[in-house]
Structures are given as structure tokens and as C-alpha cells.
Amino acid sequence: MKSDEVVERIREDVNIVDIISDYVALQQRGKNLVGLCPFHDERTPSFSVSPDRQLYYCFGCHAGGDVFSFVMEMEGVSFPEAINMLAERAGIDLPKRKGKKFGQPSRKRKVQNYLYKLGEFATKFFSKQLENQKGRNKAVKYLRGRGISEDIQKEYRLGYAPDSWDTLVDLLKNKGVKMKAAELLGLVKYSEKTGNYYDAFRDRLIFPISDFRGKVVGFAGRVLGDGHPKYLNSPENPIFHKGDIWYGLDKAKSEIRRRNRTIIVEGYIDVLACVIHGWRETVASMGTAITQRQAKVLSRYTDEAYIAYDADEAGLDAVTRSIPSFVEGGINLHVVELPGDMDPDDLLSSDDGQEKFAECLETAQSSFEFCWQQAAKKYDLKQSEGKSKALREVADMILREEDSLVRADRIRTVAERLSVPEDAVRKQLNEWNRMDNRHKQSINRHNTKENYGTESLEQKSAAWHAEREILRIVLQTDDYAQKAFEELTEADFENKVHRRLLRSIFKSVESGEELLLDSILKDCDKDERRLAARLTMEEMPPAAVDKVFRDCVRVLRRRSKEKRVQQLRDIISQKESEGESVPSEILKEQMELLTDLKKSRV
16 A cells, blocks of 8 residues: 555544544534644633544644544654554554555654554563462452452452562563663663663552553552552653553543543542542542643543542642642633542442542532632631732632623622722732733734744735635635636745645646545645635635635735736836846837726726
């Protein structure tokens, strides 16, 4: 199969909606689907996907293109690497070129792929050890004692690391595995004293940690006995970044979407306990404080989250520090208050634990109420300074609330609790908001600038809009590509990106084949793909298409004539300054053009 055939096969077999749904929570809106853009921060969805045209476009940051563009931007890979990834997903065999597989990955991607394969190999090794008699006495007894069945054990691919210093090391060496890679993944450690590698996990229950796609990126090992530390985790590496990962998300994401909520807990066992009792939408953070990147990942699947951390001081502090991440991610957070010093596993294991946990979820506080209560405990609300600090703690949650009624209610509530006028609260919030916006303005201007290689004055010109409108009509309406080919040339377009896109369209017309968007996009660069995606997905004006097309052609022809008149004037001026006579054909052409321009204004 040739490389062009591979690309076409991927376009046919891979649905862009399926790919983007792994990263963005999409909702039907008319014939398209919309969601929060994964390429910039936003609270209101401006990211649109067209199943019919197999394109995406963000009306906020102007990212856009086809399925290849999306994978390239989202994963930070080259076009050949995007082909490789999509072909693997679709089960398409790639051709070889000069002994190398098509879409040969970069060095960074090679390292990542090697670690993925090694993670999968180690997962199978640990799982097999758990199934063997050697691991059954401690590990299986522990799991069954926690109510974790063999089915859950297999679903979450739990394993056991034998009580040995070299079982895994010897196996990896026999398989020719690079020890440096195994060390990166946290499977082995190097002893400076002996000069040898040894097993990092020994006599531990193993929890494979996967990314949202289900690819193993690291491991956590729980001690089975009195050893320390209680949990031993893989270090961060090229495929494992704790600030991006949720334990169990690959298993929970479909249920999260179905129920439009997720439950967040601290521990791996807490996740399994919730799953056992029917809450399959449960995930665990990879640290106590949740990052903005983690919140962004969750926002692909839901905008509602319930956080059920331990009720001790450390747990409450972790919740407080995590709330800004959820606010930034546009997720409505509810704080679950567990009784005593219990964690979810403790509560679910107690008498009537399932009913109690369900009640805790039902009575969960809003993050606003939780933050206010924490602030009220921290500051003296009888003093002006304490009132100001307490208000500052909840300011973002008030200012970022999009529902005006909810925002007004929060302001009224805070004013009553602080015993101050509502206007004073509003004035202070507005002042803080202005201060914060000054720091963000330059960043926002950069993020929302449409980089199509055009000057701002050019964007306002009639000719610029005419170029844009002609491209929109050609891309959305049958037969107009041929009309544009007959009536225009590339030279009629001044904008560089417009001209390159027109060139791709004309190339398809000249080929004599059916004009398909795929055939146009295959030769386009990033800016052209973005522009094509935008023009394809924007609504066509209600006016008669043919009239709009003719008017735009006239605008471009007029500009071409005006440019030619200016060129002739320059030639005439130069001839006169040098004392030479001006050729009659030049004067005649100038007169004819000026007459035409005068008539076109009538």
C-alpha cells in the first residue's frame, strides 16, 4: 500500500469524532458537535466538530483542520507520526520505505513507544505473579480481605512483585531489555555499591498506572506487611507526568460521560472500593493537590466532580489547594464530607457503608460553601482585615460564575455573613478583577490572534473579505470551484494563506477528479488547514450565492485594475523624469483601465 493510499484509508476508516472524543466532551448542537477547546482555556464552548466534513474548528483560538491536524497539535507530533498513530488505532498496516516503516517516529516518540511496550510487558509479568501460588498467600489474601474480587483484580490488572532482588531484572536481561529504560519506568534501581541493577518493587501489591487511553505509564507498589514506604511509585518519566494522570480514568471515562460526573478519591484502594459498590465513575489523583492540567483532562468528560478526600487536616488542605484548578477548568466541584477520620474504603467497609457513602455524596457542599467555611475558620470576621481576606478566598468563585443569578446570590450571602453592604462587596470584587485582567490581557491577545499572515488593515479591506468569501463559497458549494478556476488566477489573491489555499483548490480542479475536501487538504499546511476548517464550518450568508460570488469577483478584478493603474503611473512618472517619451500603448492601457474603473463605480 502506497503512502497516499494509507492516508486515504485512514480518512475512510477513522472518524474524527471518535478521536476528538478521547480529549473533549462533545455535545450535539445542530448538525455539529461542540465542546471546550483543548488548545486554550475557556468556559464557554467555542470548539466545533463536523462529522459530515470530518473537520474541527475553534472560533476562539482559531485552531482547526482534519483528524491529522488534531493529532499533530494535541500530541505534538509530525504528520508521519500522526499517520502512524492513527493507522495503529485503525489496524492499518503501514508500508515500508527503504527498509523503514512509514511514519517513522521521532527519537522522543521512539523512547515513549519503548517505555509503553516495557510497561505492558511488566504489567503482564506482575499479573502472572499474582495468579501464581507465590503471590497468593499475602497479596490475594489482602485483596479478598478488602472485598476486591478476582474480576476487579483482572479488570484493573493488579499484580504482585515477588520478594526477590533479581527476578524481574533477570527476566528483563534475558529479553534484551535496556536497563536504563527499566530504570526510567521505576522497575529497577542501580546500586553504586555493587554496580548491578536490582528489582525496585519487592513483596508488594502492584497497581499499574495508565493514561486515559489505557497505556501503562508507571506503577505503584503497596507494601504487604510492615515495610516502608507504604507506597512506592514510579518516578516521572517521558510517558508519566503525575500532574496529567488520573488513576482509573481509562476504566471510568465512559461511566463519567454517562452520569456526567466523577468522584475523586485519594487512594488506589479507594477507587476499587467505590467501583465494587457501584460507583464506577471514580478516579484517584496522583498526589494530594490537583493540577490545572488534571482538571483540564477531566473537563473532557464532565463538568461535575465530587471530591471525597480523607477528613483529616491534610485532606482538607489538599481540597482547598485543588479548588482553583477546578475553577480554571470550568468544573463545578462538590466537596464530600466523610465522617470522622474515615477514607472512602473505610466508610464503604463499615456497616451500611454503601448507604452512608451515598448520603455523603447527596449532602456534598459546593466548593464555594466549603471555601467560605474554611476561610471563616482561618480569619477573624469581626475585623476589617479578616473580612477582606475571607472575601479574597472566594473571589474567583464569584467572579468566574457565569450564571448571573448564582453570582448575585453569592455576593448577597457574603455581604450578609460579613455584615457589609452588597455594593461594597461588588466594588472590591470589581477592583480585584481589574487588577487580575491587567496581567492577562497580553496573554489573551496573543492566544486569540488569528495568525493568517495578514495585516490588520488588510483584514478590514473589501478585497480581503472578497477573497475569504470566494473561498468559503468554493468549499461549501458545488460547481463554484470550476467557476473560480475559470474566472480568477492565483495572482488575484494577495493574502498569502488565501492564495495557497486557492492553489490547492485549483490543483484539484486541474486533476479532473471530483472536488473533495480531503484532496484539497492533503497538500495544505497548518494555516491553510485552519482556514479551510473555519470557512467550511462557518454558516453561509443567506444572500443568493451566485450574486455574492459575482460581487466578490468584481471586487478582486477592480483591485487588480487599480494595482495595474498604479504600476502604469509609476512607469509614466519614471519615463517623464528621465526625459523619455511614454509609449502610446501604455497611455492607451491606462486610459482604458481608468474608464473601466469609472464605469464600475456607477
